[in-house]
Amino acid sequence: HYLTLYSSFNHIEEEIFNRYGVKTHIVRGNSDLDEMVKAEMGNVTAELLEQSLYDHASVSVTGGSTMARVSESLHPLDKDILFTPARGGLGENVVFQANTICASMANRTGGSYKVLYVPDQVSESSYETLLKEPAVIEVLDAIRRSDFIIHGIGDALKMAERRKTSEEVLSQLKHHHAVGEAFGYYFNDKGEVVHRVKTIGLQLEDLTTKTNIFAVAGGTSKAEAIKAYLEIAPKNTILITDEGAAKAIINLE
Ligand code: G3H
Numbered sequence: 039h040y041l042t043l044y045s046s047f048n049h050i051e052e053e054i055f056n057r058y059g060v061k062t063h064i065v066r067g068n069s070d071l072d073e074m075v076k077a078e079m080g081n082v083t084a085e086l087l088e089q090s091l092y093d094h095a096s097v098s099v100t101g102g103s104t105m106a107r108v109s110e111s112l113h114p115l116d117k118d119i120l121f122t123p124a125r126g127g128l129g130e131n132v133v134f135q136a137n138t139i140c141a142s143m144a145n146r147t148g149g150s151y152k153v154l155y156v157p158d159q160v161s162e163s164s165y166e167t168l169l170k171e172p173a174v175i176e177v178l179d180a181i182r183r184s185d186f187i188i189h190g191i192g193d194a195l196k197m198a199e200r201r202k203t204s205e206e207v208l209s210q211l212k213h214h215h216a217v218g219e220a221f222g223y224y225f226n227d228k229g230e231v232v233h234r235v236k237t238i239g240l241q242l243e244d245l246t247t248k249t250n251i252f253a254v255a256g257g258t259s260k261a262e263a264i265k266a267y268l269e270i271a272p273k274n275t276i277l278i279t280d281e282g283a284a285k286a287i288i289n290l291e
Contacts, residue, residue: 068282080107119149125239126156129201218263229269256280
């Protein structure tokens with residue numbers, strides 16, 4: 039049920055599909071330079087999602103400013119939708135946390151949501167204890183069973199800095215040439231995972247069983263990151279991006 043919205047970038051969308059096997063929607067402009075372009079990516083994603091959602095579907099979401107834009111574009115729905123945060127405790131500022139975005143998506147659509155209370159820094163023993171908490175188990179279960187995933191993709195070092203990552207991890211990311219990040223996983227340009235934030239929730243391998251995955255990221259500055267992610271993106275992913283990123287992706291070596 040792939041939806042075709044009007045796009046003047048058919049040839050670039052085709053090129054990306056031919057290279058990576060991933061369907062793409064490209065909006066005009068470069069969100070690095072114009073915040074309205076990010077809002078437009080949010081609109082397109084919200085439209086695609088709303089058209090695919092069905093009663094009692096569940097949606098798992100990540101955090102970030104792009105996801106916040108998706109949430110702002112959602113409308114009240116006459117369907118009962120459950121929103122869950124894909125992963126907990128990535129170190130984001132509260133406005134960018136998956137918990138916050140998922141609550142706001144539920145409020146916009148009239149759906150319900152579950153919150154994952156996992157601190158950013160937990161010792162091994164508290165971590166094990168947390169995983170035994172019935173409330174945590176219940177949310178993890180809902181995350182794994184989610185029908186839809188919506189996630190952002192970030193530039194690796196920018197994300198690490200934004201999340202106040204330790205110097206040790208930062209230098210490890212640099213050493214391994216991390217370029218992209220999604221779900222708390224950091225990738226090199228071949229799409230190999232070079233670091234993962236220790237937290238609970240959706241694991242990369244869980245994506246393969248999902249039928250509806252929307253990856254939303256734009257801006258020329260994210261081209262390398264998006265390209266790295268495309269290397270390993272499940273083929274059931276739909277990428278919503280902008281002209282700035284898309285043109286740079288197909289021009290990168
Ligand atoms: O994982 C990726 C980040 O959440 C992307 O954040 O949308 O603010 O660039 P952003």
